[in-house]
Amino acid sequence: MQKICIIGLGYIGLPTAAVFARAGYDVVGVDVNEKVVELLNKGEIIIEETGLPEVVKEAVESGKLRASLEPEAADAFIIAVPTPVHEDHSANVDYVVSAAQKIVPHVKKGDVVIVESTIPPRTIDDIVAPIFREAGFDPEQDIHLAHCPERVLPGRILIELVENARIVGGLTPAAAQKAADVYRRVVTGDILVTEAVTAEMSKLMENTFRDVNIALANELAKICAELGVDAHKVIELANRHPRVNLHQPGPGVGGHCLAVDPYFIVEKAPAAAQMIKLSRDINNSMPDYVIDQIIRMTSDIERPSVALFGLTYKGNIDDVRESPAIEIVEKMIENPRFNVRVHDPHVRTEQVSFPLSSFEEAVESAHLVVILADHNEFKSLDVSKLTNSMARPVIFDTKNCTGLESGSSLTVHKIGDLRGL
Ligand SMILES: NC(=O)c1ccc[n+]([C@@H]2O[C@H](COP(=O)([O-])OP(=O)(O)OC[C@H]3O[C@@H](n4cnc5c(N)ncnc54)[C@H](O)[C@@H]3O)[C@@H](O)[C@H]2O)c1
Structure with missing residues (x-):
């Protein structure tokens, strides 16, 4: 096996292409985005990922990696295109x-076809295999069709692509083995071989596990608010049990994985997937819950000024996809009762549809600062800068990240600890 054709050159496909090229494969990367293709052929990239510019440049200069708008014949094909949800949350x-249809004319008998995109259970069996059957292939005999989900962490993609354990699920046992062989030249982690549908479910359950556990923590936070208990203390103490690992509450769940993947399971088994659906609903309820607490915290002020800090779905990144903070900001801006200012040192103006303020502009005369992302900048806030500028120094820390406690000069509320409210 020498040549690999990778469809989709985004956060997953591009590093994958570069790592395979570095390992000695001839790699052609395919994308519908002309700019991505044009830049890659010059050794340049548009996405941000640690170490990636150097690895890509080297791979392109060595002649092992190039880009094209059209697929071409290869020994293995890897599909890494997006799988978002529709408005109704269906996959x-x-x-x-469209990527599978595009490669069909270039696939020959004996080739390996791998889908790395996150997909609903049975997609390989019920959607991808039939595309090849309609084109005249026997997908169980003529080609080796597999799903190999990706579980990398942005910022560590080049390391995790190589070191993480990989699940390789084949349409047939032979397909799983052939697909595993493709990864063996680059992956140092374990390669775990199974059926396609099991690989699909495993990937989805990894993110669902986290979503459900965050929902449990969010429910705990609401219960503790009703009962006058500090949820953070409860979590800290309960987690001293050797087999308990309660997660942390927050303003909701975002990003293109945790907030999306559980719906792929709900869609396929709606009657059975009760807890998964409820967890999505609980996490989706958190932005409104945050706003309700903001209303309570400012109920005595006619037109409160509220500074909202942090827009991303997790700390120290610039990604605002599916971020609950965006929903909170948009609903707060719509509410005529509030004078809202928004600050995020990691987000650029063109990423959002509302104006951004500097730290100083945001806190000036504010009655409340609400922390919605755990950026390092917010973990080390200068309290004097807040108390000197704010009209009423009150913080609502929805990420429990500031480390600040209520004192004589500052009042601090947290999701999970609203005892002072
Ligand atoms: N980014 C992550 O951290 C991550 C982690 C695990 C799994 N995944 C999954 O991997 C898949 C890809 O995600 P991503 O973050 O790389 O997406 P992305 O949006 O960064 O990149 C996808 C690329 O595919 C291209 N594309 C779309 N349709 C195409 C087509 N028909 N032919 C060729 N190119 C096409 C787009 O132009 C884009 O460049 C998704 O299913 C995602 O859920 C992503």
């Missing part, structure tokens, strides 16, 4: 379908 597998 949109259109990109996967």
Whole structure:
């Protein structure tokens, strides 16, 4: 096996292409975005990822990696295109379908075809295999079709692509083995071979596990608010049990994985997936819960000025996709009762549809600062800068990240500890 064709050159496909090229494969990366293709052929990239510019440049200069708008013949094909959800939360597998249809004319008997995109259970069996059957292939005999989900962490993609354990699920046992062989040249982590549907479910359950556990923590936070208990102390103490690992409450769940993948399971088994659906609903309720607490915290002020800090779905990144903070900001701006200012040192103006303020502008005469992302900048806030500028120095820390406690000069409320409210 020498040549690999990778469809989709985003956060997953591009590092994958570069790592395979570095390992000696001839790699052609395919994307529908002309700019991505044009830049890659010059050794340049548009996405941000630690170490990636150097690895890509080297791979392109060595002649092992190039880009094209069209697929071409290869020994293995890897599909890494987006799988978002529709408005009604059903999975949109259109990109996967179109990528598979695009490679069909270039696939020959004996080739390996791998879908790395996160997909609903049975997508390989019920959607991808039939595309090849309609094109005249026997997908169980003529080609080796597999799902190999990706579980990398942005910022560590180049390391985790190589070191993480990989699940390789084949349409047939032979397909799983052939697909595993493709990864063996680059992956140092364990390669775990199984059926396609089991690989699909495993990937989805990894993120669902986290979503459900965050929902449990959020429910705990609401219960503690009703009962006058500090949820953070409860979590700290309960987690001293050797087999308990309660997660942390927060303003909701965002990003293109945790907030999306559980819906792929709910869609396929709506009657059975009760807890998964409820967990999504609980996490989706958190932005409104945050706003309700903001209303309570400012109920005595006619037109309160509220500074909202942090827009991303997790700390120290610039990604605002599916971020609960965006929903909170948009609803707060719509509410005529509030004078809202928004500050995030990691987010650029063109990423959002509302104005951003500097730290100083945001806190000036504010009655409340609400922390919505755990950026390092917010973990080390200068309290004197707040108390000197704010009209009423009150913080609502929804990420429990500031380390600040209520004192004579500052009042601090937290999701999970609203005893002072
Ligand atoms: N980014 C992550 O951290 C991560 C982690 C695990 C799994 N995943 C999954 O990996 C898949 C890809 O995610 P991503 O973050 O790389 O997406 P992305 O949006 O960064 O990149 C996808 C690329 O595919 C291209 N594309 C779309 N349709 C195409 C087509 N028909 N032919 C060729 N190119 C096409 C787009 O132009 C884009 O460049 C998704 O299913 C995602 O859920 C992502």
